[in-house]
Amino acid sequence: MITPFIVAGVAAALGGGAHGAFYRNSQLFGRTLGRLPTTEKHVALTFDDGPSEIATPRVLDALRRDNVPATFFLLGRHVERWPHLARRVADEGHAIGNHGYHHRKLTFRGPAYVRVDIALGTDAIVQATGVRPSMFRAPHGFRSPWVTPIARELGQRTIGWTLGVWDSDRPGADVIARRAVDDCRPGTILLLHDGDGYDPSGDRTQTAEALPTIIAELRSRGYRFVGLTA
Numbered sequence: 001m002i003t004p005f006i007v008a009g010v011a012a013a014l015g016g017g018a019h020g021a022f023y024r025n026s027q028l029f030g031r032t033l034g035r036l037p038t039t040e041k042h043v044a045l046t047f048d049d050g051p052s053e054i055a056t057p058r059v060l061d062a063l064r065r066d067n068v069p070a071t072f073f074l075l076g077r078h079v080e081r082w083p084h085l086a087r088r089v090a091d092e093g094h095a096i097g098n099h100g101y102h103h104r105k106l107t108f109r110g111p112a113y114v115r116v117d118i119a120l121g122t123d124a125i126v127q128a129t130g131v132r133p134s135m136f137r138a139p140h141g142f143r144s145p146w147v148t149p150i151a152r153e154l155g156q157r158t159i160g161w162t163l164g165v166w167d168s169d170r171p172g173a174d175v176i177a178r179r180a181v182d183d184c185r186p187g188t189i190l191l192l193h194d195g196d197g198y199d200p201s202g203d204r205t206q207t208a209e210a211l212p213t214i215i216a217e218l219r220s221r222g223y224r225f226v227g228l229t230a
């Protein structure tokens with residue numbers, strides 16, 4: 001987990017370029033979509049690091065039950081392991097983005113590495129789902145001067161997020177739901193996780209358990225759920 005304190009420390013140590021590297025919505029290293037361009041009560045649920053055989057089916061079940069579209073930033077390595085789950089994400093009408101292949105932080109990787117990682121992620125997704133992703137989200141949102149341009153060259157718009165609720169720390173489904181609902185604003189892109197970028201058996205069931213509450217509460221406050229498009 002990257003705490004704000006550590007990010008601030010690293011940023012201070014590195015100087016100018018660090019803002020673009022460590023702030024996922026920074027425009028310094030190329031344009032990133034960090035919120036929906038709307039003042040309407042629209043919210044986009046996004047799920048990173050999947051698929052996983054533990055949480056992805058439960059997340060999909062919850063979304064289907066409430067007829068909510070979402071966006072999944074799939075990790076190539078996990079797509080190869082569970083192609084049927086990636087296919088189910090596509091079959092159920094959700095938007096699919098690329099989260100790369102290895103899930104190593106891209107900030108200190110050279111252009112060749114970045115290009116290969118984005119391309120491998122793309123290939124895995126295309127192979128499993130038939131969908132060619134037009135969106136890319138960097139692991140942890142960390143970028144460098146070439147991540148966004150390379151993604152664009154490969155036909156993918158770089159996407160950040162507005163609100164993270166630290167669901168990966170597994171604070172309990174009720175805490176995840178409360179953070180998501182309390183801090184949601186019109187145009188929020190909400191970052192959630194249906195997988196673990198490092199441990200394929202990482203457990204994200206709390207996120208799945210939080211979903212019905214998040215959906216019901218946001219709907220009762222007048223929010224509409226939208227999938228992302230590039």
Ligand SMILES: [Zn+2]
Pocket residue numbers: 048049099103138139140197
């Ligand atoms: Zn990730």
